Amino acid sequence: MIPAPFDYVAPSSVDEAVRALAEAGEDAKVLAGGQSLLPVLRMRLAAPTTLIDLNRVPELRGVREDGDSLVIGSMTTHYDVQRDPLIAEHAALLARATDTVADPQVRHRGTFGGSIAHADPAGDLPAPALAMDAEMVVAGMDGRRTIPATEFFQDFFTTAMRPEELLVEIRVPKHTGWHAHYEKFNRVAQAWSMVAVAATVRTEGGTIAEAKIGLTNMSSVPVRASAVEQALVGQPATEETIRAAAQHAAEGTNPTVDGNADVEYRQQLARVLTGRAISSAMAG
Template sequence: MIPSAFDYVAPSTVEEAVRALAEAGEDAKVLAGGQSLLPVLRMRLAAPSTVVDLGRIAELRGVHEDGDRLVIGAMTTHYDVQRDPLVRQHALLLALATDTVADPQVRHRGTFGGSLAHADPAGDLLAPALALDAEMVVAGPNGRRTVPAEDFFVDYFTTALAPDELLVQVRVPKFSGWGAHYEKFNRVAQAWSIVAVAAAVRVDGGSIAEARVGLTNMASTPVRARGVEEALIGRPATAETIRAAAQHAAEGTQPVTDANADADYRRHLVEVLTSRAVTAAAAG
């Protein structure tokens, strides 16, 4: 199907993009890599009056260090995040999760920030961003503001972005020396997650000193499995400890029943996947 007609704007700076969004009004859509927007346009599930293409804004690409944090430009592709040496050294969980997104073709076009701003609860980058306490830098008519990941994801496909704002950077604390793993369950290799678990663990002297666990597709937004984390910290990094902690994985979640799985099956899956993810992360 051919998309409905729309005006096309391709700004070269963040300021120009914000201005274009403000002028177009709430009916505008932002085009990043097109992984999510283009299929929606083709099916006419959305018919924006204006599409603002961020592809020419050089500022939005790349990864660099800023003190104790990594800064990832919103237009950095999944492929570049996955391979970036700084990400692999300081935020390995993001690299591992990005490697599971769709297929190589999509990873070369889809963007890190685009996936986060799309806020699909089955998307593979939301839970890792939440688990690692990422912060979203947002630009709008009144300047820039920083939104913690726990406040950024609001509901299904809904974020804290206002209609005239766009995501420009993702700031992630450095987790050097932590083990990490992203355990994903899906029907076919290129599909969205039915359930997935993002785990980052720091082991010291055979005990789990720190742990971060995020859940994919267990509610309308990503979920931080704090009950699991609390059951892990300070305890021996053994199979028994991890299995017992994983029993808390479904606490506070609200999984849905859909064509892929029912809610009870998702609750079962999240316990199994949490055990696997934490075990792999603890092994380094």
Template sequence: MIPAAFDYVAPTTLDDAVRALSEAGEDAKVIAGGQSLLPVLRMRLAAPSVLIDLGRIPELRGVREDGDALVIGAMTTHYEVQRDQLVRDHAALLAEATDTVADPQVRHRGTFGGSLAHADPAADLPAVALALDAELVARGPNGTRTIAAAEFFTDFFTTALDPTEILVEIRLPKTTGWRAHYEKFNRVAQAWSIVAVAAAVRVDGGMIAQARVGLTNMASVPVRATAVEQALVGQPASAESIRAAAAHAAEGTSPPTDGNADTAYRQHLAQVLTSRAVAAAAGV
């Protein structure tokens, strides 16, 4: 299908982009890599009057250190994220998960910020951002504000971003020296996750000192498996203790029933995949 007619704006600075979005109002859409928005436009599930392209704004790209945080520009592509040495050194879970996103073509065009702002609960990276306690920085006509990942995702395809705000960058506390693994279950290669688990642990002297676990496609938003994390901390990094902790994975979740799986099956998957992900991360 062909999208409905729209005006196209390609600003070269963030200030110009914010101004264009503010002037266009709620009838505008921001496009990053376009891997999620373009299919929606073609199916006419969205018909904005103005499309604002962020692809020509260099200040929205790149990875840098800022003290104890890693800062990733919202327009940094998946390909750039998965190959960046800073990401691999200080946010191994993000690198692991990004390696599984779709296919090489999508990873070359899709962006980290675009995936988060799209807020698909079946997407891989929102659960990672949640598990890593990310902070998302947005810019609008009233200035800049920082939103915790736990408050950013509010419902299916819905975030705390104001219609006149643009996601600028993502700040991740460094997890240097942590071990990580992203375990993903889907029907066919490159398909959306039926369920996936993002796990990062810090092992000290054979004991799990810290743990972060995020769940993909287990509710209308990504879910932090806090019961699993609490059950892991202070326990030996052993298969037995990890299985016992993973039994809590589905607590507090409300996964959907659809053509791929029902609620009970997804809850069972969450337990199995959490056990696998944490075990792989801990080297068990």
């Protein structure tokens, strides 16, 4: 199917993009990698009056250090996230999760910021961002503001960004030396997660000093498995500890029911996958 007609704007700076979005109004759409938007346009499930293409804004790409944080440009591709040495050293969980996103073609075009802004509860990057206490920097006509991940994701495909704002960068605290793993369950290769678990753990002398666990597709937004984190911290880094802590994974979750699974099945998956994710992280 052919998309409905729209105006096309390709700004070369963030300021130009923000102005274009403000002028176009609420019926505009922003194009990042296009892996989610273009199929929707082709099926005419969306009919924007204006399409604002961010692919010609160089300042939105790349990874850099800023003190105790990494700053990831919103237009940085999944492929670049996978291979960036700073992410490998300081944010291994993001690299592990990005490895599971779709297929190589999608990872070459899709963007880190696009996935975050899309806010699909089954997407593989919001939960790791939440687990790592990321902050989203958005730009609008009134300037920039920073939104913590705990407040950014609000509902299915809904974020705290205003209609006239753009996601420009994601700030991720460094987790240097932390163990990390992303455990994903899907019915077929390259499909969305039925459930997935993002786990990153820091140990000291055989004891779990800190643990951060994010769950994918266990609610309308990514959620932290806080009860699991509390059960791990201060305990010996053993399989017995991990198994016991993983039994708390479904607490506070509200997974959806669809043709793939009911609530009870997803909650059991969360418990099993949490144990696997933590064990794999510790072994890595």
